[in-house]
Amino acid sequence: MIKKIKELEKISRLLDSGQSQRDKWNAEVLDYSNKFINKLNTSKAYYASEENGKDIYDLDITEQPTKLSTLLESTSKNIDQVGINPASGGHMGYIPGGGLYPSALGDYIAAVNNRYAGVFFAAPGAVRLENMLIRWMCKLMGYPETSTGNLTSGGSIANLVAIVTARESHNLKARDFDKAVIYLSEQAHHSIQKAIRIAGLSEAHIRYIPLDAGLRLSVNELEKAITEDKENDLIPFFINASFGTTNTGAIDPVAPIAAIAKKHKLWFHVDAAYGGFFKLVSEMSSKFEGIEKADSITLDPHKTLFFTFRNWYDPYERQGETLKSLSFLSRLYARHA
Known part of the structure; x- marks a missing residue:
């Protein structure tokens, strides 16, 4: 066996290029x-x-x-x-543009050292680095220290994670799906509809709330719809707001929607894949009022921050450490604990 391993080692070393070739x-x-x-x-x-x-x-x-x-x-x-x-x-x-050159170098380094950061003991420094990135984004959005998140392969998966988390948080079972109600506008990103189907909620009622004069989700129509659905013994449980729609860049009124979600005990998700990182622009601060009250949020560094695309896998937890894949360049889904 040892002899065979040494023979295979010689063959495998042919894959290692020398300095001159590199x-x-x-x-x-x-x-x-x-x-x-x-x-x-x-x-x-x-x-x-x-x-x-x-x-x-x-x-x-x-x-x-x-x-x-x-x-x-x-x-x-x-x-x-x-x-x-x-x-x-x-x-x-459309939004994705040329990536920043330093982010391409980050991709190169990550590909060269090829760390497996799915388990803490395998790459503790890499996991800590990723958690630092998540904490920075949580802090940027005004989330508390008890908030957490993960890096996904894209905003679409982040929206799916939000919907599944909301479903579990409301303890919805298959027998409830045909009574469950989801609220969004027709300007919501198409990944929301896909996530609803993937989450097994195809039978749920989807309410497309009308837009106001600013092409934003109408707060009055939203609360009216929720009230009527409750009166009809349905189960309102999820509201999606867009922080920068793909078509027009319109920002749904976050603070009033957050108040409605709290009043009626619905999960409030903000899809901020487009506009979330405008939080770094001080002139935009008023637009973010109430963003910290969202139960979950999707952010996309490859858009506003012009990072390169980078796909990794979803995290899990073990032995008290949050175990996540390393990526300087992926997207964040974060929620209140």
Whole structure:
């Protein structure tokens, strides 16, 4: 057995590149990156193409190696110069844009050291770093020290976590689902509807509350709907407010909705994936009044903070330590304990 292991070790070491090879690869990738960034001022925001990058299929996975230069050339032709270029200064179509260069370096470091941070003892420093990030975001939103959160693969999963948490908090069972009521506006992100289905709540009543003149969820119509549903022996339990709708950027009136949620004992979730980090802008402080009263909130650093995309897995807890995956760049779901 030992002999076999040593033989396999020799084979596996072929995957380890030496310093000279790494230097060569690094130089090629850095040259590609600098060319891409340095041309952004003159790059198009959209590249029309009849081929739509289909030549990428020429690089199908095979047993034979492909030169890095060939891969980079194909990336430039079939990815960078096809479709939307979100890093372009002329791109204003939707929120994700060019990532900040330091965040790309953070991705590189995380990929190189490849720490497994799903368990505290395996990477305690990495777990602590992630928890520091979560605490910073909780503090930014005015949440108390008893609040907690996790990093997810995206805002859609964060919204799903909120709905499932609300469902469990209200102790809803399958027999209750056809009486449960969820309140949102037609401007709510489509991930909310998907999360409702994934959470098993397809049979729940979904109330699309009308908008006011500012294209925000109407507070008066919301309370009216909740009152009527209670009178009809339904179970109102979840309110979703948008802090920056995708279509118009409108901000639902958070403080009044929080008051209604508290009065009627509903879970109040704020989808702040778009606008949450505008909390860092002092001129926007009045818009955040009452945000700390939300039971849960979704924040998305890849939007307003222009971090790069980074996907990791969900956390759990063990031995008193909060165990979470390491990511400088993911998104936060946080709630009051």
